[in-house]
Amino acid sequence: MESSHAENMMLRNNCGVSFLTFPSFSAFPFINHAFSTRVGGVSQAEFSSMNLSFGRGDAEENVMKNYRLFCNAAGFPFDSLTASAQDHHTVVRRVTKEDRGVGIYKPKDRASVDGLLTNEPGVTLVTYYADCVPLYFLDPVRRAIGLAHAGWRGTVAGMGQKMVEAMQREFGSDPRDLIAAVGPSIGPCCYEVDSPVADAFAAHPEWQPETLLKDCEAGKYMLDLWEANRRILCSAGVLPEHITVAKLCTRCHADWLYSHRASGGKRGGLAAFLCLKEDTICRT
Numbered sequence: 651m652e653s654s655h656a657e658n659m660m661l662r663n664n665c666g667v668s669f670l671t672f673p674s675f676s677a678f679p680f681i682n683h684a685f686s687t688r689v690g691g692v693s694q695a696e697f698s699s700m701n702l703s704f705g706r707g708d709a710e711e712n713v714m715k716n717y718r719l720f721c722n723a724a725g726f727p728f729d730s731l732t733a734s735a736q737d738h739h740t741v742v743r744r745v746t747k748e749d750r751g752v753g754i755y756k757p758k759d760r761a762s763v764d765g766l767l768t769n770e771p772g773v774t775l776v777t778y779y780a781d782c783v784p785l786y787f788l789d790p791v792r793r794a795i796g797l798a799h800a801g802w803r804g805t806v807a808g809m810g811q812k813m814v815e816a817m818q819r820e821f822g823s824d825p826r827d828l829i830a831a832v833g834p835s836i837g838p839c840c841y842e843v844d845s846p847v848a849d850a851f852a853a854h855p856e857w858q859p860e861t862l863l864k865d866c867e868a869g870k871y872m873l874d875l876w877e878a879n880r881r882i883l884c885s886a887g888v889l890p891e892h893i894t895v896a897k898l899c900t901r902c903h904a905d906w907l908y909s910h911r912a913s914g915g916k917r918g919g920l921a922a923f924l925c926l927k928e929d930t931i932c933r934t
């Protein structure tokens with residue numbers, strides 16, 4: 651496997667498939683995690699080539715083939731995948747082995763789920779992206795994981811905080827133990843928003859919104875979703891030294907990462923993956 655640095659992540663290549671990992675998560679041998687790129691799949695045209703989103707117009711057999719190629723290259727058992735049903739809300743669901751296959755090789759059965767969590771080994775959480783912010787969580791003490799999708803709506807609704815609270819409630823996690831990461835997504839360099847979005851953030855003085863928003867005049871602002879999510883995680887009790895921000899902008903790198911903004915919506919989907927490995931169950 652080849653690898654190189656891409657900002658705060660490692661860019662790896664295995665069997666022709668490129669994917670990104672966080673060194674702070676790779677340090678724990680009992681988990682596996684990855685974030686996909688466009689490189690190494692079978693899809694064509696605007697879906698080229700590692701499209702992991704069903705229902706955007708690509709042939710389903712291509713997406714399924716891409717999942718198999720990705721799982722093989724990045725070390726996830728295909729049968730272990732369970733996917734979210736994202737719609738920009740902050741519903742969080744705890745999943746188990748019963749949920750394996752849902753949203754991939756079994757139908758979606760979740761009305762609205764933007765966040766997934768589990769403490770069962772052998773269940774791979776999957777969430778989808780093309781500019782929105784992926785949030786990764788690991789509690790290495792309780793051996794529990796979480797993965798959440800946060801666009802501007804999810805961010806301003808406190809998805810990061812809701813995931814921390816869910817890990818406390820479900821697994822007894824102490825926020826100070828949590829390792830978190832903010833994945834590849836549209837950066838403050840490229841994320842122009844209008845007044846209603848800016849106003850939604852400005853309504854949260856505790857996040858110091860004046861430093862998250864840059865006024866570009868004419869009712870336009872540049873919004874820093876990376877820093878907003880980092881601050882929200884800190885205020886939920888995650889230690890700053892336990893948070894990695896990828897600082898990898900999907901729009902700046904639309905040649906190898908799908909970007910909704912850069913493509914005008916004609917695009918495939920990236921995916922985040924996170925699991926507790928099945929072969930490291932503690933048998934004491």
Ligand SMILES: [Zn+2]
Pocket residue numbers: 836837838839840841899900901902
């Ligand atoms: Zn950018």
